[in-house]
Amino acid sequence: MTDTQNPSALSAKNTSQADQSIDFSMVIASAVHDMKNSLGxxxxxxxxxxxExxxxxxxxxGFNTLQYEAERVHNDLVQLLGIYRLGEQTLSAHIEEHFVxxxxxxNLARHTPLLDGLGIQCSVAADDLLGFFDEDLLTGVLNNTINNAIRYTRSRIHLTARQQDDYLVIGVxxxxxxxxxxxxxxxxxxFGSLDFNSGSTSLGLFFASTVAQLHNQGGRKGEIRLRNGGQFGGGVFEIWLP
Structure with missing residues (x-):
């Protein structure tokens, strides 16, 4: 005797399986977005x-540590969303003119309460330049870089901006x-250079590098540069935008 199944039952089973086929990356992105807003x-x-x-x-x-760590996680979530959009090919730079x-x-004002609480002095030395860049993307890069500088500095952070070789150079x-x-x-x-088995993945550097490269003009792309020296002899992060 041949065992047959009701066609309507098979259809219902297939529909149920289709409903359970979930785009997990989209679920994660949605959760990350909600967490980012909550942390904000x-x-x-x-x-x-x-x-008050x-x-x-x-x-x-304890309070300063709480604020620092919350800011750090918020920055990480911003970067993860940006990298997700990069993978979905929906991340692009909306270039507008800004007084640097x-x-x-x-951007510094956002960090001033924490800097004051930690006793860290911060200064800005910027030429009177007009820059053409995506404000939201570059804000994400600066927030992460300043937060990173807060972690490793002894007592001072310095923001700079200049024009060099027809590039806008912003430094921390x-x-x-x-x-x-x-x-x-x-x-x-x-992305292949990131080490997820170590304590530091350099995810922030990958995000900053990606943002820099999204800024291009006349065949030239932006880039990031890391070195030591500067005004204080410590770490110097620079993003070069054409």
Missing amino acids: MLLNSLDELRQ HGEQLSGTR PDFLQE EDDGRGYPESMQHSGPVS
């Missing part, structure tokens, strides 16, 4: 608490021990 609200709340209870909280190690000194001051310097020799380089950072 948390950071705003921390800023409000610092303003500045004397009690500003010098508190104002752009740097606005600190007075820490500087980059190890293995990290000092110029040019693009490939």
Whole structure:
């Protein structure tokens, strides 16, 4: 006797299997987006608490650590979303004109409460330049770089901007021990060079390099450069935009 199944039952089974076929990367991206927004609200709340209870909280190690780590995770999530969009081929640069000194001051202002709480001095030396770049993407790069400098500096961070060889060069310097020799380089950072088995994947550098390369003009692409020296002799991060 031949065993047959009801065609309608087979159809229902196949439909059920199709419904369970989930694009996991999209689920992760959606979750990351929600977490990023939640952390953004948390950071705003921390800023409000610092303003309301500045004397009690500003010098508190635990509060400063909380704000620093929340900012760091928020930056990581921003980068992950950018890399997801890169993989989906939906990440692009929307180039607009910006007055560079104002752009740097606005980005620094976001970190000023934490810098003050940690006793870190920060200065800006920017030529009066008009730059053409994607404000959101470059903000993501600067936020991560400043946050990284906060981690490794001793007491000072310096933001710079100049024009060199027909490039807009924006830099973040600190007075820490500087980059190890293995990290000092110029040019693009490939995804294949990331080491997910180590404590530091250099995901931020890959994101910054990607953002730089999205800025191109006349066949020239942007790039990042890492070296030691600068005004304080510590680490110097630069993003070069054509």
